[in-house]
Amino acid sequence: MRYFLISLSAIFLFTACSGKKYFEPEDVSSNIELNKESMSSSxxxxxxxxxxxxxxxxxxxxxxxxxxxxxxxxxxxxxxxxxxxxxxxxxxxxxxxxERIVKDVVVAASLKDNKLALVYSNNTIELIDIKTNKTLYKEYLPISLANDTRITNPYFMGNLILFPTLNGKVIIVSALTNESIRNISVDPDSEFNNIISLNVIDGSQTLIVASPNKVVSISSKEIITKNYEVRDIIVNKEDVYIATIDGQIIKLTPSLVEVTKKKYKYAKIHALGFSDSLYAVESQGYLINLNHDFTDDRIYKFSFDNKERMIAIGNKIYFDSKYITLP
Structure with a gap:
């Protein structure tokens, strides 16, 4: 009986592994210059x-x-x-x-004009005058027990300070009066709901905020919320680009109207980067390049260890102890 159970477990394990699906593009090009540069450390x-x-x-x-x-x-x-x-x-x-002593564990921070905006691991937010060391504003928010590791920093926007919290909210504080003037709930109900991205589109004065499960557009006219399971999100000029958990890459307007999108079956996108066009790094070792309106894409082989940390900043992709500059 014991041997039967072991054999049965092995069958289930093999079936589960063999049933796992991976992104397998049919047309892969090698016509791209991707010179890897080494970093001094990982x-x-x-x-x-x-x-x-x-x-x-x-x-x-x-x-x-x-x-x-x-x-x-x-x-x-x-x-x-x-x-x-x-x-x-x-x-x-x-x-x-x-070095400055703080009262708790700081997980996000921004500084402008001697005003230091802090987010603590217990979800307290604080605004400090670093010249006088005086607390100008402080709010104790509900403790968030589970957080996505992609924690984003406070943002200074004109005379406003935007505090992205660990429980799915953005607290807006006036830099003139040091008082809270607005509280925006982005994603109050999900288990992992801290703010992972906060960008301002200058042309339309629109704030784009994302949690792992939602994207919100905030302007003087309206607040628009859309549900997406976000793998990555970037803003380039007036365009918003999202990669989702189910392999979609989506281009949106500042008001979150979908301009175009493309789905890559079984793809797991690690990061989005932008040079003259959009690039997406896929976990099985591919680099996807999309033109402006997504009518043409090219997929290139791009070898890397998908277990290593990776970050895309502008037109550069850093991974392990190497980086590339997107063409």
Whole structure:
């Protein structure tokens, strides 16, 4: 009987593995120049806008830093005047070369005009004047027990400070009065619902906010919400691009009207990047390139270890201890 159960378990395991589906494009091109550049170390932590390497150098939109963070600190953000903000995930943050003691674990931070906006791991948000060390605003929000690792930073938008919370909300605070003026629920009900992306489209003064399950467009005229299971989201000029868990790549307007979309069967998109056109990295070792209106796509072989960390910033894709510049 014991041997029968072992054999039966093996059959079920084999059936489950053999039934797993993978993205297998029919037409794969090799006509692309993808020169891999080596980094001095591999990625150990990252968020939407940057990463920390094992040797404590950081990756930002400006590329790989020449300096190194102190031990046990990880990159969070870049201040308005170009200073790196980092956290030790215990009781300190780093702003440039200055270490500051904080009251709890900081998971997101932004700095502009001496105003430091913080999001703590217990979902408390705080605004501090770093000149006087005075708390200008603080709010204790419900603790979020389960979070997507893609935590995004507060955003300074004119005279407003947007705090993306860990429980699916955006708290808008006036930088003039230091008071909360609006509370927007993006995704209050899902299990993983922290804000993973927050972008402003300058031309239409529209805020694009995403949780793992929803995308919200916020303008002076309206708030529009759409349900998407988001693998990645980027904004390029006036266009919003989303990759979903079920292999779709979707182009939307600032008001979330779907312009065009394309589905890749069984595809698992790791990251979206943009050069002169849109690129998507697929987990089985492919790079998908789509033209402006998605009427033409090309799929290239792109070998990488899909278990390693990967981040796309602009036209560069960083993975493990290498990176490429999109053509």
């Amino acid at each position: 990625i150990t932590s990252m968020n939407k806008i940057g990463a920390t390497l094992d040797n404590k150098k950081v990756i930002t939109a400006q590329g790989i830093s020449s300096f190194e963070l102190p031990e046990k600190f990880d990159f969070l953000n870049v201040s308005a005047d170009g200073k790196i903000i980092a956290t030790n995930y215990i009781n300190k943050i780093l702003i440039g070369n200055e």
